[in-house]
Amino acid sequence: MQQLDFVFAGVGGQGIVVLSDIFCEAAILDGFDVTKAEIHGMAQRGGSITAFARISEKVESPLIETGKADAVIGFEILETARSLPMLKPDGTVIVNTKYIQPSNFNKNLKPKTQQELLNIIKNLSSNVYEVNASNIANQLGNNLTVNTILLGALSALPNMPIKRESFEKAMANKLKEKYLQINLQAFELGRQSVLK
Amino acid sequence: MTSKITVNKPNSFLLLNGDEAVARGAVEANIKVATAYPGTPSTEILETLSQAAKTLNFYAEWSVNEIVSTEIAAGASMTGARAIVSMKHVGLNVASDAIMTLAYTGVESGLVIVVCDDPALHSSQNEQDTRYFAVHSKLPLLDAGNPQEALNMAKEAFQISENLHIPIILRLTTRVAHGKAKVQIGNFQKLERNISFDKNGSRWVMVPANAIRQHRVLEEKLTEAKQLSENSPFNKIEDNNSEIGIIGSGVGYYYARSVLDTKKFSWLKLGFIHPFPSELVKLFASKVKQLVIIEELRPYIEENIQRLKLDITGKAALGLSEIGEYTPDKIRGAFAKLGLAEKASVSSVLDLQPRSPNLCPGCTHRAFYYALNSVNQHVTCDSSKCIGCGTCEKVCSFEKEHVSNFARSRIRVVRVNETDKGAVTCHVCPDAPCVVSCNSGALSKSIKTGIISVDENKCVGCGLCVKACLYGAVFLDSNKKKVFICDTCQGDPVCVKNCPKYALTLVGRANDKIVAGDIGCYSLGFLPPLNTVQSCLCMGSGISQAAGMAHAGVNGKVFAVLGDSTFFHAGMPGLLNVVYNRVNVCVIILDNRIVAMTGHQPTPASGRTAMSDDAKIVSIQEIVKSVGIDKILTVDPYDVKATVEAIREVLTYDGPCVIVSQRSCPLLIERGIPCEVTEKCGSCGLCITNFGCPAITKTSAGRVEIDSTLCSGCGVCVNICPHKAILRRKIQ
Numbered sequence: 001m002q003q004l005d006f007v008f009a010g011v012g013g014q015g016i017v018v019l020s021d022i023f024c025e026a027a028i029l030d031g032f033d034v035t036k037a038e039i040h041g042m043a044q045r046g047g048s049i050t051a052f053a054r055i056s057e058k059v060e061s062p063l064i065e066t067g068k069a070d071a072v073i074g075f076e077i078l079e080t081a082r083s084l085p086m087l088k089p090d091g092t093v094i095v096n097t098k099y100i101q102p103s104n105f106n107k108n109l110k111p112k113t114q115q116e117l118l119n120i121i122k123n124l125s126s127n128v129y130e131v132n133a134s135n136i137a138n139q140l141g142n143n144l145t146v147n148t149i150l151l152g153a154l155s156a157l158p159n160m161p162i163k164r165e166s167f168e169k170a171m172a173n174k175l176k177e178k179y180l181q182i183n184l185q186a187f188e189l190g191r192q193s194v195l196k
Numbered sequence: 197m198t199s200k201i202t203v204n205k206p207n208s209f210l211l212l213n214g215d216e217a218v219a220r221g222a223v224e225a226n227i228k229v230a231t232a233y234p235g236t237p238s239t240e241i242l243e244t245l246s247q248a249a250k251t252l253n254f255y256a257e258w259s260v261n262e263i264v265s266t267e268i269a270a271g272a273s274m275t276g277a278r279a280i281v282s283m284k285h286v287g288l289n290v291a292s293d294a295i296m297t298l299a300y301t302g303v304e305s306g307l308v309i310v311v312c313d314d315p316a317l318h319s320s321q322n323e324q325d326t327r328y329f330a331v332h333s334k335l336p337l338l339d340a341g342n343p344q345e346a347l348n349m350a351k352e353a354f355q356i357s358e359n360l361h362i363p364i365i366l367r368l369t370t371r372v373a374h375g376k377a378k379v380q381i382g383n384f385q386k387l388e389r390n391i392s393f394d395k396n397g398s399r400w401v402m403v404p405a406n407a408i409r410q411h412r413v414l415e416e417k418l419t420e421a422k423q424l425s426e427n428s429p430f431n432k433i434e435d436n437n438s439e440i441g442i443i444g445s446g447v448g449y450y451y452a453r454s455v456l457d458t459k460k461f462s463w464l465k466l467g468f469i470h471p472f473p474s475e476l477v478k479l480f481a482s483k484v485k486q487l488v489i490i491e492e493l494r495p496y497i498e499e500n501i502q503r504l505k506l507d508i509t510g511k512a513a514l515g516l517s518e519i520g521e522y523t524p525d526k527i528r529g530a531f532a533k534l535g536l537a538e539k540a541s542v543s544s545v546l547d548l549q550p551r552s553p554n555l556c557p558g559c560t561h562r563a564f565y566y567a568l569n570s571v572n573q574h575v576t577c578d579s580s581k582c583i584g585c586g587t588c589e590k591v592c593s594f595e596k597e598h599v600s601n602f603a604r605s606r607i608r609v610v611r612v613n614e615t616d617k618g619a620v621t622c623h624v625c626p627d628a629p630c631v632v633s634c635n636s637g638a639l640s641k642s643i644k645t646g647i648i649s650v651d652e653n654k655c656v657g658c659g660l661c662v663k664a665c666l667y668g669a670v671f672l673d674s675n676k677k678k679v680f681i682c683d684t685c686q687g688d689p690v691c692v693k694n695c696p697k698y699a700l701t702l703v704g705r706a707n708d709k710i711v712a713g714d715i716g717c718y719s720l721g722f723l724p725p726l727n728t729v730q731s732c733l734c735m736g737s738g739i740s741q742a743a744g745m746a747h748a749g750v751n752g753k754v755f756a757v758l759g760d761s762t763f764f765h766a767g768m769p770g771l772l773n774v775v776y777n778r779v780n781v782c783v784i785i786l787d788n789r790i791v792a793m794t795g796h797q798p799t800p801a802s803g804r805t806a807m808s809d810d811a812k813i814v815s816i817q818e819i820v821k822s823v824g825i826d827k828i829l830t831v832d833p834y835d836v837k838a839t840v841e842a843i844r845e846v847l848t849y850d851g852p853c854v855i856v857s858q859r860s861c862p863l864l865i866e867r868g869i870p871c872e873v874t875e876k877c878g879s880c881g882l883c884i885t886n887f888g889c890p891a892i893t894k895t896s897a898g899r900v901e902i903d904s905t906l907c908s909g910c911g912v913c914v915n916i917c918p919h920k921a922i923l924r925r926k927i928q
Contacts, residue, residue: 011551013906021211021376024211024376024378025211028209028211028378032378033377033378034211034376034377034378035342035375035376035377035378036211036375036376036377037371037374037375037376038374038375039318040318045556045557045863045890045906046551046554046556046557046890046906047551047553047554048551059377059454060342060450060453060454061447061450061451061453061454061455061524062342062371062375062376062377062447062450063371063451063523063524064524065455065524065525065528065540066525066540066543067540067541067543078548078549078551079551081546081548082546082548084544084546085543085544085545085546100903100906101549101893101895102549102550102551102552102890102893103552103554103725103884103888103889103890103892103893104549104894105552105724105725105885105888109549111549111896112548112549113896120546124544143905
C-alpha cells in the first residue's frame with residue numbers, strides 16, 4: 001500500500017498524545033507498520049502540540065515532509081491553521097472550530113479572529129470537515145471527549161484503511177474502563193459528523 | 197500499575213517509543229538494578245522500568261542526581277548484577293567524574309549507560325554530542341536510529357559490556373527517544389548470577405599505580421571492541437550497485453531513506469559507532485564512487501573517514517549544519533542541491549500568532565514571580581484609555597492634602613493635544629536619579645518598597661530633583677517650598693480606584709532585581725510578561741552565580757531561584773558555600789513537591805519512591821537550617837500579599853537567607869472551582885499584561901475572559917485584581 005501521513009495539531013492538555021497513540025495502536029492491530037513523532041514546547045499545558053502518525057507496509061522516517069500529509073486533524077482552529085503547510089494539495093482537514101486564543105504580549109500583532117482562521121483553512125484546502133467537537137463534548141457531558149470525537153471523524157473518512165473495530169479495540173486497550181463507554185459514544189458522534 | 201513492557205510474548209509487536217524500547221531491551225537482558233535522574237528526553241526509560249520493576253523482580257530508583265545514579269549502577273554491576281543508568285546529555289556531564297574512571301575499573305556484570313542527546317534543544321540548554329564523550333572516555337558507543345534499534349542495542353549492550361568488562365554507552369536522540377514505532381519484542385533471558393563482591397580486586401582501587409595499569413587494560417579492551425564494531429550487526433551494508441553510497445547514523449539516516457529512492461543508492465547504516473569500524477567503511481567505499489555522509493550534530497563520521505584519506509560529501513557540500521536537528525525537508529533540500537532528489541514544492545507561509553511557551557494556569561511559580569515583581573510598585577497610565585478628565589488629580593490632592601487642586605496632586609495629567617493624553621507619577625526607578633541629585637539628604641528610597649520619601653525638615657526646595665526626574669513626577673509645593681512624590685497610598689492608590697476609564701493601574705517593576713535562575717519549569721519566568729529570571733546555566737548554578745555577582749559588588753540583594761528537585765540535585769553544595777563564605781544572597785526554593793517539567797517524578801520531598809513505596813518526606817527547611825542558614829521564611833505563593841511582605845523582609849536582612857515557596861504543582865491536585873470575570877471589570881488588563889495566566893484572554897471586543905476549561909481555580913487572579921472584578925464561579 002502507499003504511505004499515509006497524518007498530522008494531529010492542538011493545544012497541550014487537549015489529549016493529542018493519547019489520541020495519536022490510539023490511532024497508531026489501531027493501525028498495528030490491522031497489521032500496518034507505523035511511526036509517530038511529537039513536537040511540543042517546554043510547557044506542560046497550553047503550548048502548541050503537533051503529532052505525526054505515518055502508516056504503511058514499512059515506514060522509515062518518523063517525521064513528515066512539508067506538503068506531504070494526507071490529512072490534518074485539528075483540535076483547535078489556530079493550531080490547525082498553523083499545521084496546514086504540512087498538507088498535500090488534495091489533502092483533507094478535520095477541524096474542531098474551537099478557538100483558544102493565546103495571550104498576546106506583542107502590541108504590533110493583531111490576532112486573527114476565528115472566522116479569519118477558518119477562511120485561511122478553507123482557502124488552503126478544498127476538503128474541510130468542520131466538527132464542533134467541543135460543543136458535542138459539552139452536550140455529552142464530558143469536555144475531555146473532544147479527542148475521541150475527532151478520532152471518530154477521522155475513522156469515517158473515505159479511504160481510511162484502518163477498520164472501525166480496530167479503533168474501538170485500541171480505545172478499549174488504552175482508556176480506563178470507567179471512561180470507555182462515554183468515549184465510544186463520542187467516537188460514534190464523531191463518525192456521524194463526517195458521514196452525514 | 198503494570199507496564200506494557202512486561203508482556204511475555206516473544207516476536208509480537210508493541211507501539212513503543214525509544215525510551216520504552218530501551219526499557220524493554222533492559223528487562224529482556226534480565227537487569228537487576230535501574231537508576232536515573234529525570235531529564236528530557238530520557239525520563240521515560242526509568243519511568244517505564246519503575247512500573248515494571250515489581251512484576252519482573254528488579255530494583256528501580258530515582259536518584260537525586262546523575263552521578264549518584266551512575267555510582268549505584270556501578271556498585272550493582274561490581275557484584276555481578278546487570279545494571280542500567282539513563283540520563284540526558286547534560287546529565288552525562290554531572291555523571292562524567294564517575295564514568296571517566298569507571299572506564300578504567302571496568303565492570304563485573306553488564307553495565308549500560310543510556311544517554312539521550314537533544315539536537316535542536318527541544319528542552320535543553322545545549323546541543324552536545326555524546327559520540328565525542330565516547331572518544332573522550334574511551335568507552336564503546338551504540339547509536340540508535342529508531343525504537344527497534346534501541347531495543348535490540350540495549351539488550352545486546354549488556355552482552356558486549358560483559359564480554360569486554362567495561363560499561364557501554366547507548367545513545368539516543370530526542371526523535372528516537374520520543375518517537376514511537378511498531379517494535380518487535382524478544383524473549384526474556386534468565387540469568388543465574390551469584391551476587392558477591394571480589395574484595396581483593398585491585399582494579400576497583402584507582403590509586404595511581406593501579407589506575408595506570410587499568411588504563412593499559414582499557415586500551416586492550418578498545419582494540420577488542422573495534423573488532424566487534426567491524427563485525428557488528430548494527431553496522432549494515434545494503435549494496436544496490438550504485439555509484440553513490442550513503443553512510444549515516446541516527447534518525448537522519450532514516451530521513452534520507454524516506455526522502456530518496458532507496459534502490460538508487462547503496463547504504464551503510466552505522467550503529468556500533470565507537471570504536472569506529474574503519475575497515476567496514478573502507479570496504480563500502482571500494483564499492484562506490486561517491487560517499488555521502490548523513491549525521492546530526494558534529495561531523496563524527498566525517499572526521500573518522502577523512503582520517504582514512506577518503507573523499508566525502510559531508511555537511512559543507514550538502515549545506516547541512518551541525519546546529520539544530522535534521523528533518524526530511526532539510527535532507528531533501530541537501531540532495532536536491534546535488535541533483536539527486538526532486539526539489540520540495542514551495543509551501544504557503546502563514547502569518548499566525550505564536551503560542552509562546554508559558555507557565556501553566558495555576559502555576560505556583562507564576563504567583564511567586566508576580567509577588568517578586570510586586571515588591572516595587574508604581575502607578576502607570578494606559579494613554580489609549582486616558583481621556584484627561586483630571587479625576588486622578590482631584591482624588592489624589594484630596595486624599596493627601598484635603599483640597600481639590602491639581603497643583604497639589606502627586607499624579608499629573610499631561611495633555612499633549614486633543615487625542616494624546618496621559619497621567620504621570622513616580623516610577624520608583626531602581627537608580628532613583630532624584631535621590632542621587634539631592635544635596636541636602638532629604639530624599640531617600642525605601643529598600644523594601646522602592647518608594648521615594650521626602651524629609652520635609654531637610655528639603656530646601658532647590659528643585660534639583662524636579663529637574664533630575666525623567667518622568668516629570670517630582671513636584672514642588674510653591675507655598676511650602678518642599679517637594680512631594682507619589683507614595684502609592686501604601687500600595688492602595690486612590691487614583692487607580694477612581695479612574696473612570698480604568699486607565700490607571702498599580703504595576704510591579706519586573707527586572708529591577710537580579711534574579712539568577714536555574715533548570716526547571718521556573719526558568720520560563722524569563723519570558724514576558726513576568727520577565728523575572730535573568731539566567732539559566734546548569735543544574736544548581738543559580739545560587740553560585742548569585743554569589744559571584746555579590747562578591748563582584750553589584751548593588752543590592754541578589755536573588756537565586758531554584759526548584760525543590762534541583763535543590764536536592766545540585767543546589768545543596770551551593771547553599772552551604774554561601775553560608776561558609778557569608779554572601780548576601782537570598783535563595784528562593786520553589787518547592788512544588790515534584791519534578792514537574794519532565795512529567796512529575798517524585799523527589800525526596802514527595803514521600804514516594806520510583807516503585808511507589810512510601811518514603812521519608814525530607815524537609816527542605818531542616819536541610820537549609822542544618823547547613824547554617826539563620827533566616828528561613830516559608831510562604832504560600834498563592835498568598836501574594838504575604839509573599840510580597842516576606843520578600844520585603846529579606847531585602848533588609850544582611851547575609852545569606854532562604855525563602856521556601858511551598859505549594860504542590862497544580863497539575864497534581866484536583867482543579868479548584870474556576871474563576872470568572874464580573875461586570876465590574878474595566879478591562880485594565882493587569883491580569884493579562886502583568887500576571888499572564890494563559891486561561892485569561894482578551895476577546896476581540898476588548899473584554900477580559902477566563903476560559904473555564906483551562907482555569908485551574910487557583911484564585912490568585914481574584915486577589916490581584918485591583919477592581920475586585922474576578923470571582924470564583926458559583927457552584928450550581
